[in-house]
Amino acid sequence: MDRFQSDWQSFHPRTPPVGHLLREAEGWNVTRFHLLPDGRKTAHNRDELHSLLKRFNTIATATLGEDAPCYLIALQSPNQDARHRQRFERLKSRYDLTPGWEFHQASDNLTYTVCSGDVTWQTNGFNRILLHIYQTDLWDVIWMNKATGAVFRPYDAGADISQPTPNDLIARISSFYGWMPQNGLGFIRFNQAQMATAKFQVTKPCAEAIQKVIAAQQK
Numbered sequence: 054m055d056r057f058q059s060d061w062q063s064f065h066p067r068t069p070p071v072g073h074l075l076r077e078a079e080g081w082n083v084t085r086f087h088l089l090p091d092g093r094k095t096a097h098n099r100d101e102l103h104s105l106l107k108r109f110n111t112i113a114t115a116t117l118g119e120d121a122p123c124y125l126i127a128l129q130s131p132n133q134d135a136r137h138r139q140r141f142e143r144l145k146s147r148y149d150l151t152p153g154w155e156f157h158q159a160s161d162n163l164t165y166t167v168c169s170g171d172v173t174w175q176t177n178g179f180n181r182i183l184l185h186i187y188q189t190d191l192w193d194v195i196w197m198n199k200a201t202g203a204v205f206r207p208y209d210a211g212a213d214i215s216q217p218t219p220n221d222l223i224a225r226i227s228s229f230y231g232w233m234p235q236n237g238l239g240f241i242r243f244n245q246a247q248m249a250t251a252k253f254q255v256t257k258p259c260a261e262a263i264q265k266v267i268a269a270q271q272k
Contacts, residue, residue: 065202078242083216083242106177106183174205202217231262
C-alpha cells in the first residue's frame with residue numbers, strides 16, 4: 054500500500070477515488086455546485102469563461118484552504134483515447150504524479166491506476182488544469198486536503214466537494230447556495246453518524262435552496 058492509498062483510506066475507507074462516483078459515496082458530507090448559468094456546460098464568451106475559472110478557484114479555496122498541503126489525484130484507465138493519454142502524461146510529468154494503487158471498479162468495468170502527487174493548493178495556481186477539465190481534455194481529477202480529507206473534484210462546468218463534518222459542508226453551502234444545481238442535477242449527502250450530533254442554522258434562502266435539491270434527488 055502506497056502513502057496516498059493509506060492516507061485516502063484513512064479518511065474514506067469505503068470509497069475509491071473515482072470522481073464521477075463520489076455523489077454515491079456513503080458516509081461523506083458531499084454536494085455539488087454548478088458554476089455556469091442555466092445549467093449550461095459551456096461558456097458563451099471569454100467573460101463567462103473567466104467567471105467560471107474564478108468560481109472554480111473560489112469553491113476550491115473554500116473547500117481545501119489556501120496554501121493547504123494536498124494530494125493531486127488522477128486516474129489512468131484503458132479507455133483513454135490518444136488525446137486524453139497525451140494530456141494525462143503531461144499532467145503526470147508536470148506535477149510528478151506517481152502511479153501506485155490499482156483497483157477494479159465493477160460499476161465502470163474498468164481497472165484504474167491511481168497517479169498521485171504532493172501539491173499545495175493556491176488560488177489560480179491550477180488554472181491550466183481547470184481549463185483542460187472544462188474542455189474535457191482531462192476528467193476525474195481530484196484534490197484532497199492531507200489534513201482533513203476534504204475533496205475538490207471539478208467537472209466541465211462545476212465541482213463536487215466534500216467536507217469533514219456536516220457543519221463544514223453547511224458553511225460552504227451557506228456561502229454558495231446560489232450555485233447549487235436545479236432541475237434534479239444537484240445532490241447533498243451527509244455522514245449520518247455525524248448528523249446525530251450536528252447543529253446548525255442557515256438563512257431562509259439557503260434553506261429553500263437545500264430543500265429544492267433534496268426534494269429533487271428523492272424523486
